[in-house]
Amino acid sequence: MTQTRMIDIAIGCGVAAAGLAVARLGTREAHRSKKQTHIDTARTFNHSSALLALSVLADSAMEHYRGSFDNPAMYTPLVVSTLSLLAGLHGGSDREAARHPVRDSVYIGAALAGIAGTGFHLYNITKRPGGWSWHNLFYAAPIGAPTALLLSGALGAVSERLRDEPAHEPRLFGMPAGQALALVTSAGLVGTLGEVALLHFRGSFQNPVMYAPIVIPPVASVLLLNTALAAPRERPLTRLWLRITTALGFIGVGFHARGVARNRGGWRNWSQNLFNGPPLPAPPSFSALALAGLAALRLRETEK
Numbered sequence: 001m002t003q004t005r006m007i008d009i010a011i012g013c014g015v016a017a018a019g020l021a022v023a024r025l026g027t028r029e030a031h032r033s034k035k036q037t038h039i040d041t042a043r044t045f046n047h048s049s050a051l052l053a054l055s056v057l058a059d060s061a062m063e064h065y066r067g068s069f070d071n072p073a074m075y076t077p078l079v080v081s082t083l084s085l086l087a088g089l090h091g092g093s094d095r096e097a098a099r100h101p102v103r104d105s106v107y108i109g110a111a112l113a114g115i116a117g118t119g120f121h122l123y124n125i126t127k128r129p130g131g132w133s134w135h136n137l138f139y140a141a142p143i144g145a146p147t148a149l150l151l152s153g154a155l156g157a158v159s160e161r162l163r164d165e166p167a168h169e170p171r172l173f174g175m176p177a178g179q180a181l182a183l184v185t186s187a188g189l190v191g192t193l194g195e196v197a198l199l200h201f202r203g204s205f206q207n208p209v210m211y212a213p214i215v216i217p218p219v220a221s222v223l224l225l226n227t228a229l230a231a232p233r234e235r236p237l238t239r240l241w242l243r244i245t246t247a248l249g250f251i252g253v254g255f256h257a258r259g260v261a262r263n264r265g266g267w268r269n270w271s272q273n274l275f276n277g278p279p280l281p282a283p284p285s286f287s288a289l290a291l292a293g294l295a296a297l298r299l300r301e302t303e304k
Contacts, residue, residue, distance in 0.1 A: 009092040031215060037302055041181070043092050044295035045159035049107065051288035052084045052152035057081040058281035064277050073120060076113055077149055084110040084152045091159060097167065099160040107156030115152025121146060125150025138202045144195025148285050151188045155292055158184055167301070178300030182228035189221040189245075192285050199278070207303060212248060217286055220245045224293050232303045239297060245290035252283025 048058040060077040070076060087103040094100065124130060124141035137143065162170060162177055172180035193214070200210045221236040260266075264275040274280070 014022070034238070035216070037299055038162065038165070038170055038177075038226065039095055039097055040173075041160040041177075041295045041299045042162040043163075045155045045162070045181070045292050046091030046094075048088075048105075048288040048292040049152045049156035050085050050092060050161065051284055051291070052148050052155065053081045053084035053110070054090055055141075055281045055284050055288070056145075056149045056152060057085060059148075059279055062275060062279075062281075063142070063145070070205070071120075075150055077117060077216050080110050081149060081152070082112040082155065084149070087150070088156060091156065092251045097163055099164045104157065104160040107153045107160065109152030110194065111150050111151070111157060114146045114148070114153060117146030117149060118143070125235075137198060141194055144192070144198070147195070149190050149275070151191060151289070154184065155288075170299075176232075176300070176303045178232070178296055178298075179228045179298035182224045182293070182300055185289055185296050186221045186224035186228065188289045189286070190219045190293050193217060196282070203278075213252065213283070213286060217240075217247050220290060220293065224296070226295055234243055234301060235297060239294065241257045242293045245283075246287045246294070249283045249287030249290065250285070251286065253280055255284060256280050 023198040060074075060081065064074040064078070067074060083106045089108040091100065091103050112179060121141040121143050125136045125143060128136045128140055130136055140163050158172060158181065161172060162181070164172060165177060196213045196228045200214065203210060205211060220238075223235070223241055226236055227238055257280060259278040260270070260276070260280070263269070263276050265273060267273070
């Protein structure tokens with residue numbers, strides 16, 4: 001065998017070895033990328049849970065203070081939402097691919113507290129003179145408020161279960177994780193609409209912008225439902241609409257602040273006008289769910 005032939009063989013072997021190394025590196029990078037998407041999705045759901053918990057904490061603190069904490073159970077959402085907020089912040093910074101038992105327990109407790117709170121608020125409405133009436137729905141304990149605490153616990157709980165799944169093709173509730181999370185967030189967006197529609201109806205939709213939270217989130221919910229049920233692919237319209245829904249929540253705080261300013265005395269009389277509404281902590285619930293929807297969409301697009 002000539003020296004030139006030996007050199008050619010050596011070069012060929014080197015190229016083949018380099019190609020194999022690059023292929024293995026690419027496989028590892030792809031696996032790492034999938035794992036990163038898997039964990040990043042869980043962390044985003046932790047953050048969304050924290051934002052919902054913060055909304056519940058601020059809203060329930062104001063409303064139950066106005067009710068003078070007449071029933072000791074009125075302290076419960078303050079304690080539970082604080083724990084859910086702390087769990088969400090901790091989970092949002094946690095990159096571990098394993099469920100955290102303390103966070104998981106807090107989230108389950110928050111979900112149960114949200115269900116119990118709905119029962120208490122229903123009882124508050126029905127025990128008033130007139131029972132189930134428009135007046136009591138408008139001015140008694142808000143029937144939809146505890147739903148945000150339920151959603152905070154639900155988003156956090158599914159994020160913990162997602163961490164326990166393998167990075168390659170994670171599954172939740174017997175289906176691909178992205179599909180399951182899209183269904184959860186779609187249902188969550190629908191769950192926030194009842195209270196908003198009721199209170200904006202009470203306000204007679206005096207500002208046309210009040211129709212926005214009645215129109216935009218349902219469309220986002222339908223788009224997420226389609227994302228879950230249809231084959232995985234890029235969905236730029238769904239992504240754009242979820243970003244609009246995210247912005248809607250934060251913009252809504254500004255409109256509610258303007259509503260507070262329009263009350264007699266404006267912000268100079270903040271100690272009274274904050275209680276008169278509209279509630280400042282309510283709109284970010286849409287942002288929290290839309291952010292979770294964006295994370296679910298990213299994960300869904302990577303599924304086969």
